[in-house]
Amino acid sequence: MPLRYDTLTFASDYGRVDEFVGVVHSVVRAISPDITVVDLTHDIAAHDTRAAGLLLARSVQYLCPGVVLAVVDPGVGGGRRGVAVEVGDGASVLVGPDNGLLAPAVAMCGGATRAVELTNTDYQFESPGPTFAGRDVFAPAAAYLCTGVALTDLGNEVDPATLLPGVLPVSHVDDEGDLVAEVLWVDRFGNAQLNVDPLEVDALVGDDGSVELAFGGITRAASRAVTYEAVGAGAIGLVVDSYGLVAVVADRSSAAGDLGLAAGTEIRLRALSDGNADVEGSVGGVSVNIGEPRRRP
Amino acid sequence: MPLRYDTLTFASDYGRVDEFVGVVHSVVRAISPDITVVDLTHDIAAHDTRAAGLLLARSVQYLCPGVVLAVVDPGVGGGRRGVAVEVGDGASVLVGPDNGLLAPAVAMCGGATRAVELTNTDYQFESPGPTFAGRDVFAPAAAYLCTGVALTDLGNEVDPATLLPGVLPVSHVDDEGDLVAEVLWVDRFGNAQLNVDPLEVDALVGDDGSVELAFGGITRAASRAVTYEAVGAGAIGLVVDSYGLVAVVADRSSAAGDLGLAAGTEIRLRALSDGNADVEGSVGGVSVNIGEPRRRP
Amino acid sequence: MPLRYDTLTFASDYGRVDEFVGVVHSVVRAISPDITVVDLTHDIAAHDTRAAGLLLARSVQYLCPGVVLAVVDPGVGGGRRGVAVEVGDGASVLVGPDNGLLAPAVAMCGGATRAVELTNTDYQFESPGPTFAGRDVFAPAAAYLCTGVALTDLGNEVDPATLLPGVLPVSHVDDEGDLVAEVLWVDRFGNAQLNVDPLEVDALVGDDGSVELAFGGITRAASRAVTYEAVGAGAIGLVVDSYGLVAVVADRSSAAGDLGLAAGTEIRLRALSDGNADVEGSVGGVSVNIGEPRRRP
Numbered sequence: 001m002p003l004r005y006d007t008l009t010f011a012s013d014y015g016r017v018d019e020f021v022g023v024v025h026s027v028v029r030a031i032s033p034d035i036t037v038v039d040l041t042h043d044i045a046a047h048d049t050r051a052a053g054l055l056l057a058r059s060v061q062y063l064c065p066g067v068v069l070a071v072v073d074p075g076v077g078g079g080r081r082g083v084a085v086e087v088g089d090g091a092s093v094l095v096g097p098d099n100g101l102l103a104p105a106v107a108m109c110g111g112a113t114r115a116v117e118l119t120n121t122d123y124q125f126e127s128p129g130p131t132f133a134g135r136d137v138f139a140p141a142a143a144y145l146c147t148g149v150a151l152t153d154l155g156n157e158v159d160p161a162t163l164l165p166g167v168l169p170v171s172h173v174d175d176e177g178d179l180v181a182e183v184l185w186v187d188r189f190g191n192a193q194l195n196v197d198p199l200e201v202d203a204l205v206g207d208d209g210s211v212e213l214a215f216g217g218i219t220r221a222a223s224r225a226v227t228y229e230a231v232g233a234g235a236i237g238l239v240v241d242s243y244g245l246v247a248v249v250a251d252r253s254s255a256a257g258d259l260g261l262a263a264g265t266e267i268r269l270r271a272l273s274d275g276n277a278d279v280e281g282s283v284g285g286v287s288v289n290i291g292e293p294r295r296r297p
Numbered sequence: 298m299p300l301r302y303d304t305l306t307f308a309s310d311y312g313r314v315d316e317f318v319g320v321v322h323s324v325v326r327a328i329s330p331d332i333t334v335v336d337l338t339h340d341i342a343a344h345d346t347r348a349a350g351l352l353l354a355r356s357v358q359y360l361c362p363g364v365v366l367a368v369v370d371p372g373v374g375g376g377r378r379g380v381a382v383e384v385g386d387g388a389s390v391l392v393g394p395d396n397g398l399l400a401p402a403v404a405m406c407g408g409a410t411r412a413v414e415l416t417n418t419d420y421q422f423e424s425p426g427p428t429f430a431g432r433d434v435f436a437p438a439a440a441y442l443c444t445g446v447a448l449t450d451l452g453n454e455v456d457p458a459t460l461l462p463g464v465l466p467v468s469h470v471d472d473e474g475d476l477v478a479e480v481l482w483v484d485r486f487g488n489a490q491l492n493v494d495p496l497e498v499d500a501l502v503g504d505d506g507s508v509e510l511a512f513g514g515i516t517r518a519a520s521r522a523v524t525y526e527a528v529g530a531g532a533i534g535l536v537v538d539s540y541g542l543v544a545v546v547a548d549r550s551s552a553a554g555d556l557g558l559a560a561g562t563e564i565r566l567r568a569l570s571d572g573n574a575d576v577e578g579s580v581g582g583v584s585v586n587i588g589e590p591r592r593r594p
Numbered sequence: 595m596p597l598r599y600d601t602l603t604f605a606s607d608y609g610r611v612d613e614f615v616g617v618v619h620s621v622v623r624a625i626s627p628d629i630t631v632v633d634l635t636h637d638i639a640a641h642d643t644r645a646a647g648l649l650l651a652r653s654v655q656y657l658c659p660g661v662v663l664a665v666v667d668p669g670v671g672g673g674r675r676g677v678a679v680e681v682g683d684g685a686s687v688l689v690g691p692d693n694g695l696l697a698p699a700v701a702m703c704g705g706a707t708r709a710v711e712l713t714n715t716d717y718q719f720e721s722p723g724p725t726f727a728g729r730d731v732f733a734p735a736a737a738y739l740c741t742g743v744a745l746t747d748l749g750n751e752v753d754p755a756t757l758l759p760g761v762l763p764v765s766h767v768d769d770e771g772d773l774v775a776e777v778l779w780v781d782r783f784g785n786a787q788l789n790v791d792p793l794e795v796d797a798l799v800g801d802d803g804s805v806e807l808a809f810g811g812i813t814r815a816a817s818r819a820v821t822y823e824a825v826g827a828g829a830i831g832l833v834v835d836s837y838g839l840v841a842v843v844a845d846r847s848s849a850a851g852d853l854g855l856a857a858g859t860e861i862r863l864r865a866l867s868d869g870n871a872d873v874e875g876s877v878g879g880v881s882v883n884i885g886e887p888r889r890r891p
Contacts, residue, residue: 007623009616015485016313016610019356022306022337026360029304029335033361038623040616046486047549059613062729063620074549078526130524131488132539135359188609189640191725227724229672242726252641252668312782313610316653319603319634323657326601326632343783344846371846375823427821428785429836432656 003034004148005093007066011040011056012134013047014071020132024069024139027125031143038064047074049101051263053166054184056094057104058243063092068105069134069142070096077130082118082137084145084154085163089113093151095142097133103166112160119155171195178214178268179204183261184245190254192261196246196269201238206272211238213248214268216260221272222248300331301445302390304363308337308353309431310344311368317429321366321436324422328440335361344371346398348560350463351481353391354401355540360389365402366431366439367393374427379415379434381442381451382460386410390448392439394430400463409457416452468492475511475565476501480558481542487551489558493543493566498535503569508535510545511565513557518569519545597628598742599687601660605634605650606728607641608665614726618663618733621719625737632658641668643695645857647760648778650688651698652837657686662699663728663736664690671724676712676731678739678748679757683707687745689736691727697760706754713749765789772808772862773798777855778839784848786855790840790863795832800866805832807842808862810854815866816842 008028014020021042028037040059044052052072060068065088073080073096081098087109094102098117106112118124118137123144125136141154171181171194179200185193201224204211210221213236222236228251231237236255241247248255248267256262305325311317318339325334337356341349349369357365362385370377370393378395384406391399395414403409415421415434420441422433438451468478468491476497482490498521501508507518510533519533525548528534533552538544545552545564553559602622608614615636622631634653638646646666654662659682667674667690675692681703688696689712700706712718712731717738719730735748765775765788773794779787795818798805804815807830816830822845825831830849835841842849842861850856 006627007620009620011613011616013485016338017340018484019308019337019352020485022308022335023356023359025335026304026306026356029333029361033303033333036623036627038616038619040613041610043611055613059617059620062617064623075526077524127539128541129537129539131536131544135539187612188607188614227671229669239725240723242721242723242729244722247725310782313635314637315779315781316605316634316649317782319605319632320653320656322632323601323603323653326630326658330600330630372823374821424836425838426834426836428833428841432836 003032003146005066005146006034006036007038007064008032008035008069008142008146009038009040009063009066010042010069011044011052011059012042012071013044013052014042014134015046016042020134024134027135027139028069028143031140032146035143035146044072047072049074049099050167051185053101053104054168056102057108057166057168058185060105060108065092067142067145068092068094069138070094070101070105071134071138072101073097073099073133075099076133081158082133082141083158083163084116084118084141084151085112085160086114086151087112090151093142093145095138095145097138098164100164100166103163104168106163107166112163114151115158115160115163116151116155117158120153123149123154169195171200174268176270178270181267181269183248183256183263183265183267185263186256186261190250190256190258191241192248192256192259192265192267193241193243194246194248194267198240198244198246201246201269204269204271208272210272212270212272214270215265218259220259228252300329300443302363302443303331303333304335304361305329305332305366305439305443306335306337306360306363307339307366308341308349308356309339309368310341310349311339311431312343313339317431321431324432324436325366325440328437329443332440332443341369345369346371346396347464348482350398350401351465353399354405354465355482357402357405362389364439364442365389365391366435367391367398367402368431368435369398370394370396370430372396373430378455379430379438380455380460381413381415381438381448382409382457383411383448384409387448390439390442392435392442394435395461397461397463400460401465403460404463409460411448412455412457412460413448413452414455417450420446420451466492468497471565473567475567478564478566480545480553480560480562480564482560483553483558487547487553487555488538489545489553489556489562489564490538490540491543491545491564495537495541495543498543498566501566501568505569507569509567509569511567512562515556517556525549597626597740599660599740600628600630601632601658602626602629602663602736602740603632603634603657603660604636604663605638605646605653606636606665607638607646608636608728609640610636614728618728621729621733622663622737625734626740629737629740638666642666643668643693644761645779647695647698648762650696651702651762652779654699654702659685661736661739662686662688663732664688664695664699665728665732666695667691667693667727669693670727675752676727676735677752677757678710678712678735678745679706679754680708680745681706684745687736687739689732689739691732692758694758694760697757698762700757701760706757708745709752709754709757710745710749711752714747717743717748763789765794768862770864772864775861775863777842777850777857777859777861779857780850780855784844784850784852785835786842786850786853786859786861787835787837788840788842788861792834792838792840795840795863798863798865802866804866806864806866808864809859812853814853822846
């Protein structure tokens with residue numbers, strides 16, 4: 001029997017020290033031996049559904065169609081629902097807790113076409129305790145979907161409109177004309193991705209090619225550049241990152257480390273004091289779109 | 298030729314920074330290209346055979362039948378034996394050093410049915426130095442078993458009774474009626490698993506649903522709860538974890554971090570001072586059974 | 595269609611916290627679904643091309659033939675070239691930035707037989723920003739090579755002699771007869787691999803089986819031993835490691851931690867003061883050969 005889905009992408013906050021990730025792989029393999037599992041990451045900070053939601057949203061357009069198993073689940077065993085959310089009329093299904101984690105990625109895929117609550121215990125493990133739903137509820141559901149079990153066999157259909165939305169902070173222009181943005185993500189290299197579209201920044205760039213950044217009582221000039229290298233040693237730059245958003249960066253150094261930026265830091269962008277002050281007319285609350293559709297080679 | 302075993306589960310203390318794990322994967326693949334390798338974890342603390350033995354024991358009932366390659370090997374190159382231990386009359390084989398690491402998992406599988414010492418160098422790599430037996434001895438043995446090489450071709454058969462036993466601490470009741478337990482494991486989320494069966498705790502729970510914990514000169518009340526959520530913010534709870542043992546937990550916080558618990562910490566459980574003091578008659582040295590057989594969906 | 599190469603080995607400094615590794619896996623799988631990806635490591639220190647080059651050189655003889663995708667790329671998007679370097683007349687191809695990263699492994703394989711610059715954008719993703727060449731340039735190139743795309747279809751052929759060489763420090767004997775060596779690598783267990791051949795050390799060993807180590811103003815005696823165990827608790831030893839080089843080690847302890855050694859530390863080896871001082875004649879600048887060809891079982 002061919003698989004209904006042949007790729008299962010797996011992301012969690014389980015870490016790599018305990019056996020959680022390996023046990024989920026084993027459970028999936030026992031149910032669906034021919035599936036290929038792609039580990040997206042398992043080192044999301046414990047319980048950080050916001051970071052996980054953003055990570056999934058950044059990644060989703062690059063994932064192979066199939067089932068996405070996502071588990072960051074601080075309310076495990078409690079009142080939150082377990083769900084499977086179909087997108088693209090069945091092109092892919094996202095499985096995990098209904099706590100906002102899946103919402104940004106679902107939105108990136110054009111919204112849910114169907115959703116079920118994982119109520120059918122025939123497709124779950126009986127467990128001595130309710131603390132490892134990844135193993136006992138979500139992994140079996142994901143693996144059975146791959147084998148061809150129908151979405152609606154996993155539980156009661158629910159209205160996608162009732163799924164908990166994710167919160168994606170949107171930048172705005174304040175009364176003084178500052179573009180008020182937020183750090184969405186600091187990556188391993190210390191690049192700080194902002195919820196800012198390149199066009200918003202370009203409107204602020206002065207004759208010298210720079211913009212003023214203000215955060216935590218500090219102001220710094222940052223040059224608009226195409227590559228890290230072009231920023232130059234010791235300087236701060238703004239580049240369009242690989243997801244199409246503006247990131248605060250340094251060349252071969254951690255901008256976030258140097259400046260004390262973290263996910264959630266508010267950061268204001270404005271024209272440099274002696275530069276172009278005509279800001280209000282040119283920028284606005286452009287909605288952030290993580291990632292542009294890409295051309296496959 | 299079909300594989301004799303089609304899953305190789307791999308656990309070690311190699312970490313992920315060096316190339317050790319990847320090189321072992323390559324060695325396995327060179328010998329047995331069609332095998333699927335499931336990584337259980339490679340971040341066991343260096344040389345911690347106790348933690349590794351417990352991890353394997355917790356995991357083993359969830360693993361696909363096949364070969365388990367486990368390498369935590371502080372005595373590498375020295376006097377300790379390398380072994381392959383068959384369980385379930387050939388259902389699975391565990392390969393690794395004979396230093397107690399494999400013993401708890403072997404016991405969980407009903408004991409060894411056969412064992413060999415890995416003395417046949419025809420199934421080993423010649424190595425410039427004896428420090429990477431995972432690559433040169435254990436991985437080839439595990440991979441050849443998958444291809445159908447007979448257990449007894451890997452070396453001399455040894456009496457399973459001569460394999461080094463693992464040490465699993467057992468809780469007991471002392472003269473004052475305290476249940477003297479030990480933290481077996483602190484997971485990524487700070488849950489502290491005890492060598493305590495739920496029935497032992499239930500006998501200590503007072504009218505208010507709580508038990509007293511004593512450790513390191515501190516006493517704390519802990520409520521018996523079903524989920525993290527039910528413990529409530531800022532409080533300490535005792536839940537039955539996903540392996541069927543009692544764990545000290547907090548809701549969306551690290552109980553072990555908050556209380557200073559670590560693997561090996563002694564912890565005493567007793568009825569709260571003003572509650573039921575009739576402890577001695579109701580609890581005893583119940584032997585710990587990590588994990589109950591589960592119903593597969 | 596059979597794959598041209600059926601193994602893709604992947605090493606990077608992407609870390610495991612962000613989605614970079616998982617996204618590259620997805621990109622590879624979308625292009626070449628039947629490839630097996632072996633992760634060598636993704637926890638090379640950010641931008642550390644020297645450590646990555648050494649890691650690849652240590653590993654390469656144990657890797658399955660195929661494509662090696664290696665990404666440590668501080669100059670991403672800038673002037674450095676992206677390349678694919680063929681070794682063994684097509685036995686394997688290494689793909690990555692031309693910044694010295696690939697050179698030691700290429701040398702271990704007998705040198706490049708052909709090389710191309712990755713200039714053909716038909717085999718690359720169009721990207722909003724130039725910061726993730728692993729995803730947009732290197733992974734597609736590696737995956738297409740596996741499917742049978744010709745090396746020369748990926749871009750313009752370049753003279754292998756123009757590829758940036760790696761820098762491998764070579765030990766030497768100074769005027770006072772000291773063997774001046776360097777720590778190449780400290781592994782997870784704190785073993786410090788030196789750029790020293792066992793024969794060089796053996797010439798320095800005194801009657802008591804020891805050598806003097808001098809570094810950072812400290813001198814320590816180290817015993818030449820075969821295994822960690824033979825070094826004995828609390829002592830420092832020199833063993834031949836699993837790659838055939840001399841390593842400074844301790845038994846069940848971190849030698850590098852105890853002594854303050856790190857990659858790049860200069861360390862002098864000499865006969866113990868009261869021992870054999872006839873050093874100059876017996877040792878020389880032996881060129882380091884990471885790993886001897888091994889006999890496959």
